[in-house]
Amino acid sequence: MRFSFLLWLITQLTFVSAQNVFEIDLNRYRNDALELQYTPYAVPPSDTLVFSFPATVPGTYDTQDYGRFVTRLTALDALQRPLPVKRIGVNRWYIFKARNLQHITYCVEDVIDKPVRKHPIFQPAATAFDSNVFLFNGGGVFGYIEGAESQQVSVRVKKPKRLYGLTALDTKLENDSLQVFRATSYHQLIDCPVLFTKPDTVCFKVNQTDVTLSVFDVQGTSRARNMYNALKRDMNAVAKVLPVLPVKAYTFIIYVDDLRPLGAVLNGNSMSFFKKIQLALQFRNLGLGALEHGQSSVYYLGDFGSEITLRDLQLESQLSSAAIHEFMHIITPLGLHSECIGNFNYQNPVMSKHLWLYEGVTEYFAHYIKYKGGVYTENEFLKVMQEKLRVGATFPINTMAFTEMSAHVLESKYQKYYTQVYERGAALAFLLDAEIQRLTQNKKRLLDVVLQLHAQYGPAHSFSEDSCFEMFTRAVHPELKVFFDTYINGKTAWEPNKQLHALHLHFHDSLRVLTRLNPLNERHNDIKVKRNATGTMAEIIKTGPQEWAGFMPGDKINYIEFSENFAAHKNTDDVFSVSLNRKGKKIMLQINPKTGLVLENSVLQKQEGKSFLLN
Ligand SMILES: [Zn+2]
Incomplete structure (x- = not known):
């Protein structure tokens, strides 16, 4: 058994051009479901194999169980005779007599409009099928043979002529009705969502990187141009701060839903109690936001109507508040990560303890770049950091270290603090930046260190979970280890002024401030x-x-x-x-x-008579 498995591995290495093939016909989409045929190019010479769908995918830090949406899974031999199949869990199927396997066929239902009670899927990780749009997030469409995740995959999609599939994957239009996609592995297939829609697209450059933005709007409104205008300022800031970007091309995939009924409620329009309950149920698991990938990101945004006055809910604001953060993920975790992400296990993922880096540092960089790139004034930047320090201080540091929350984030006890990765995580990154500047007499900053490590590792090489803090310490100064041990890996309450004084800042727990009342x-x-x-x-x-x-x-x-x-x-x-x-x-x-002195909590201020220093 072991010997033959080894032989199978050698065959894979030898026939590198061979591919697993998925075939889909979008024209045959019926009742919210798509039918797929999978043809593996080599099956393990074993009597039984396991065909699976991801329980979770990178970047979500949550359970998806995509297998819930799979029906009618059948395995066939060369003569189209069914082989015995047994479902062994939400996401996994045994296929017996696997040596004879020729095809696997199955149906997937789309996720976006299916209300589920347990583990609702965050919309940017969902799938959507309709005659005018097909959004593929790979986990919800493509299965894999366990052990064959690193094999090449090709996807042949028959489609209506009017639709085009936009993605970061290598793709070719064979003719008007057939588009073929190629992925170097199942991992890449999962990392590259595809949006089939009537093109509403803008292309632009951020330094040397080609960026494409594609929008599908449920109401059919063309929006790509407005979306581009909303992004332009932030993307210019990225170009100013990062002269060389680590990707050649990048794709923004945007799905705009019609949430005008919800907008009417938020605008205070009168509505019957029954209607309000109905809306609350319909939108209870609504996950506006975005999910990052190596060379793309997917956005699920809502049109709350032109009368919506709440700025955060205006469509362009929804995009610009998320986009720079998602874009900065090209650095970490996508180009700098531990083995937990590098060798992602879709069934039993081992969560990394370094969310402070993947999410915290990314969130900090998003704001740092806006400040350095001229989108924020100094005051606006300090206000954002003040808020992160205020919210971050509510994290229960006496009971759990930040690394502990991160490593156990799939357990409910820890999951409820997940959003702290954007608050305390970003504040920790700000303090770390201050500490690095202090220890190197302002010669290095966090961005330099992360880019240096990114150049060393990149998307293809992982660092080991336990060596991360040493890796940063080696790149900066021996004393940096104390910061990690105390505030990130330890359960010690932070004392922000220990780091912030190096930037000429002081954090006051409370202070009387002259305020516009x-x-x-x-x-x-x-x-x-x-x-x-x-x-x-x-x-x-x-x-x-x-x-x-x-x-x-x-x-x-x-x-x-x-x-x-x-x-x-x-x-x-x-x-x-x-x-x-x-x-x-x-x-x-x-x-x-009118102005007056008001006692405020959590105030971040410049030190008396000094100017703010941040390299
Ligand atoms: Zn993120």
């Missing part, structure tokens, strides 16, 4: 305010003698509109007007600005 904030004005359940409307319940803005009890204000308006009037002497409902009448209230 917010007339609707109870700490800033002598009022009592009640907000409705969705937080969209505010009502003045009571006013006291110190009330200064002109509000009266009973005034009703669209809170979202007000907040946007208040944020837009940054200048301390701007008069601004608020539209409100007073005793059933709409009035405009002119508010004179």
